[in-house]
Amino acid sequence: MPGPASGAPPRPQEEPKRAGSENLLVCLDPSPFSIPLIRATQRIADAQQAKWFAMYVETPSHDRLPRENQEQVAQALYLAAKLGAQAIKVSGFRIGDEILAFARENQVSKIFVGKPYARRWRRFLGLSLVDHLIWNCGPIDIFVISGEGEEALPVPPGPKPRLRLKEYLVAAGGVGVCTGLAFILFPYLALTNLAMIYLLTVVIISSFLARGPALFSSLFSVAAFAFFFVPAYYSFAVANTEYSITLLVMLLVSLLVSGLTARIRHQARVARTQERQTAALFGMSQNLTAMNSLEELLQIAVEQITRIFDCRVTMLMPGREDKLGIRAGQPFVDDDVREGMVAKWVFKHGHLAGAGTGTLSAVKGIYLPLIASQHVIGVLRLETHQPERILAADSLRLLEALGSQVGLAIERENLSRQAQAARLQIDAEQMRNTLLSSVSHDLRTPLTVIAGSASSLLEGEKNLDADTKHELAQSIYEEARRLDRLVYNLLEMSRLQSGEVKLNKEWNVLEEVIGSALTQLDPQLHDHPVSIALPADLPLVQVDALLMERVIINLLENSMKYTPSGTPLKISGRVQDKEIFMTVADRGPGLPVGQEERIFEKFYQVAPGSARGAGLGLTICRSIIEAHGGRIRAANRPEGGAVFSFTIPLAEGAPILDKHLPEMQKNHRDEADHPAD
DSSP: OOEEOTTOOOOOOOOOOOTTOOEEEEEOOSSTTHHHHHHHHHHHHHHHTOEEEEEEEEOGGGGGSOHHHHHHHHHHHHHHHHTTOEEEEEEOSOHHHHHHHHHHHTTOOEEEEEOOOOOHHHHHTTOSHHHHHHHHOTTOEEEEEOOTTSOOOOOOOOOOOOOOHHHHHHHHHHHHHHHHHHHHHTTTSOHHHHHHHHHHHHHHHHHHSOHHHHHHHHHHHHHHHHHHHSSSTTSSOOSSHHHHHHHHHHHHHHHHHHHHHHHHHHHHHHHHHHHHHHHHHHHHHHHHHTOOSHHHHHHHHHHHHHHHHTEEEEEEEEOGGGOEEEEEEOOOOOOSHHHHHHHHHHHHHOOOEETTSSSSOSSSSEEEEEEETTEEEEEEEEEESSTTOOOOHHHHHHHHHHHHHHHHHHHHHHHHHHHHHHHHHHHHHHHHHHHHHHHHHHHHHHHHHHHHHHHHHHHTTTTSOHHHHHHHHHHHHHHHHHHHHHHHHHHHHHHHHHTOOOOOOEEEOHHHHHHHHHHHTGGGGGGSOEEEEOOTTOOOEEEOHHHHHHHHHHHHHHHHHTSOTTOOEEEEEEEETTEEEEEEEEOSSOOOTTOTTGGGSTTOOSSTTSSOSOSOHHHHHHHHHHHTTOOEEEEEOTTSSEEEEEEEEOOSSOOOOOTTHHHHHHHHHHHHHSOOO
16 A cells, blocks of 8 residues: 655644545656556546646666566556656656756655665665755655555666767777877977866867766876876876876866766757657647648648658548548558457547557557547558657657657648538528528518509409509509519529529620610619710620529619609710729719628618618629629729729620621610610
């Protein structure tokens, strides 16, 4: 059972903390015991409803650890994160100081460490991690987990020193060259200056070689200096006490310089690793954020991870019946049924597995679950180009971080599609409700007039005079035409919004399109004289004539609704910048300032209830003009009134007009300006 370590200095009595207010810290080491240590801490944290951290301090000796121990560290941090801990990996030189500094910064109240395996002489001198934590923890409780009750674990081996014979020979050669240079300068320089040359040599060697050869160069430099240049010469006997002090100071300075240089090199290596990982994560985040579809997102993720790790990457996601299938990346040769089984296992359990991970490692690839929120949404497979090459522990952690980003990006894209579908459904429902409320009055009014007029005709067939019958019939006709246009606008709007309209573009004379629109509105234009100003050499336009007629009709009807009776309307056009610029202007009250764009929205009316209509005419105009590649705008005229302008792009290859057509166009304009009674 865990318990507080004895021997800790007494501390003042504290008020008991309520459940859930404590932070726990478990300290990991490169040993198999880290896994049961994490599980024990997790049970305690769950029981106390406490937040907990899993921390590993990477020292310069981490690089000298066997690969098995480095993988154990990566697996321990991954397991801690899966169990709900905040996994932390920091670099430093004094493990105990780094742990205590982190604990104080994060208000940790309990620290859990494994049973120490330090040699007896280190424990006797108080150099073990547990002893250091106990005597420097202050108010923090230290718990030592003995591992009793867990399955027997072997005592973790310490770092195996690797003999770097080549580096030691280089260090010895550097000191030898320095000694030869000192022999040349010995008659001209004082003894202290020669010592500076040796110190410079130690600094240079420490900058390029490992810590062991650097310390060797320090000791070898002091020995060579004492043997060759300190009286008595060619012996290690020191004739003068002052020289002993010089040698001692030189030795201490050399050791200090080599140690500091080793620290700087370690910090530089850690900084480079962190910079590479940060750049990779930032680049992945930037690229994934800009993607608009799941296919593009997966493809970018595969390309990024392939470039970072120089491996073959495959994205597997569930399809029908949750069966995993390749969605992006290079397909792998599934000649071993174990590959597919490992992928299914990872997707089911949400745990890293595969080559070099310690879990189901008898396969070629590494399988990483893509986790979004609390569930697995896919599997990332990574296979090295060389089967014997295995990713380092740091690379596995970077891969996990990139996988987390990919999982969150996939979830964000799924949520975005769901939100867009919900938004479209809401818009459709809102449009349906608005449509019903907007057109109910407009449909009921003409139907009421038609029914009333028809009823009057039937009931007074013998009593009504001819003029009254004609007036009632005319009302029925006009209201039926109005109802027909309203229904047409509704149907046209639904077709345009659904994208089902296919333009039937043909070469047309624009004046004929305008004339056809005026003919349809002839009964309504008696109170609004229309003038047309078009150049005689206006080229043919490639448009859908029926839809373009609808644009002219809707613009004229809109002007007639909001202008007093008797006010004139004007249609004009000209050629500019390879397009035809058309305008429909009136002399009415104009548009409210700031509403020039809103009037093209569905069901929008400048003054609701002031004019009959559903507010769809201008929306249809904009959809038709934009479908032709043009633009439509609305503005107020300086002399008063509103003007609607739209453009029609001129297409190449227009047929040449007949030489008699300009005269025909002139006659048509005269007829439009002076319609027959």
